[in-house]
Amino acid sequence: MQEQSPGSEKEKKREFVRYIGVASTIGINMVVSTFVGFALGYWVIDKYLNTYPWFTIVLTFLGIAAGFSFLFRIASRAGKNDED
Numbered sequence: 605m606q607e608q609s610p611g612s613e614k615e616k617k618r619e620f621v622r623y624i625g626v627a628s629t630i631g632i633n634m635v636v637s638t639f640v641g642f643a644l645g646y647w648v649i650d651k652y653l654n655t656y657p658w659f660t661i662v663l664t665f666l667g668i669a670a671g672f673s674f675l676f677r678i679a680s681r682a683g684k685n686d687e688d
Contacts, residue, residue: 623682630678634671641667 645663650656 626678626682630675633674634668637671637674638664638667641665641670 641663642660645660646656649659649663653659
């Protein structure tokens with residue numbers, strides 16, 4: 605049976621912490637992008653143009669789409685790193 609060197613154990617811990625950081629970034633980004641879309645639609649555009657709720661709905665969905673776009677981009681990068 606082959607024992608692992610202490611360096612590889614440190615490397616595994618470092619990679620685990622990196623993955624935790626990426627996972628927390630994804631969650632924060634989903635919430636922030638959705639809120640920014642909602643805020644732009646509700647407080648900036650609809651309030652001044654009296655078009656409530658149309659821009660609020662559209663920009664909220666665009667914020668959600670931006671969050672998922674970021675999620676897919678990070679997932680594809682992680683998949684490429686795992687293949688290497």
